[in-house]
Amino acid sequence: MRNILFIMTGGILFLASCMPQTTLYNWGKYQEASYSYVKNNTDKDLEALLKEYQYMVDNQKGGKKTVPPGIYADYGYMLIQQGKVKEGLELMKLEMALYPESSVFIEGIIKRLEQNE
Numbered sequence: 001m002r003n004i005l006f007i008m009t010g011g012i013l014f015l016a017s018c019m020p021q022t023t024l025y026n027w028g029k030y031q032e033a034s035y036s037y038v039k040n041n042t043d044k045d046l047e048a049l050l051k052e053y054q055y056m057v058d059n060q061k062g063g064k065k066t067v068p069p070g071i072y073a074d075y076g077y078m079l080i081q082q083g084k085v086k087e088g089l090e091l092m093k094l095e096m097a098l099y100p101e102s103s104v105f106i107e108g109i110i111k112r113l114e115q116n117e
Contacts (some may be wrong), residue, residue, distance in 0.1 A: 008032055025068035026061045028052055050078060069099050078114065089113075 012019045033052040037045040053075035060067055076091030092110060 020036070022063045025066070026056070026059070027068060028056050028059075030056060030071075046078075050075070053078070065099060069102070072098065073102060073109075077109070085113070 011066040014071060030052050033045070037049040039045075056071055056077070059065055072091045072095035076088040076095065078088075079085075079091065080088035089110065090105050096106050
């Protein structure tokens with residue numbers, strides 16, 4: 001009886017490990033692009049990072065089918081730094097709508113931006 005239970009448990013674990021693994025979010029090549037930008041800080045790396053942000057926004061294939069936390073905010077901030085204030089603020093507002101817990105932080109950023117205008 002003990003052997004049968006052991007074999008059944010092993011079989012169940014084996015079958016469970018064969019199931020496709022789905023992550024909540026699709027991060028694409030964000031990690032590589034972000035690391036390269038922080039390390040090298042070149043225009044080429046910035047362009048690659050912005051393209052990766054846009055790809056993540058347009059092609060979210062993770063289990064939740066939504067953009068990962070912080071991506072809209074980070075992408076928006078990068079656009080604001082490039083002078084694209086309107087687009088950047090829109091992305092920050094999308095971040096707050098999707099992840100309300102970020103509102104306190106992002107509202108603080110928006111207030112500081114408005115004070116500097």
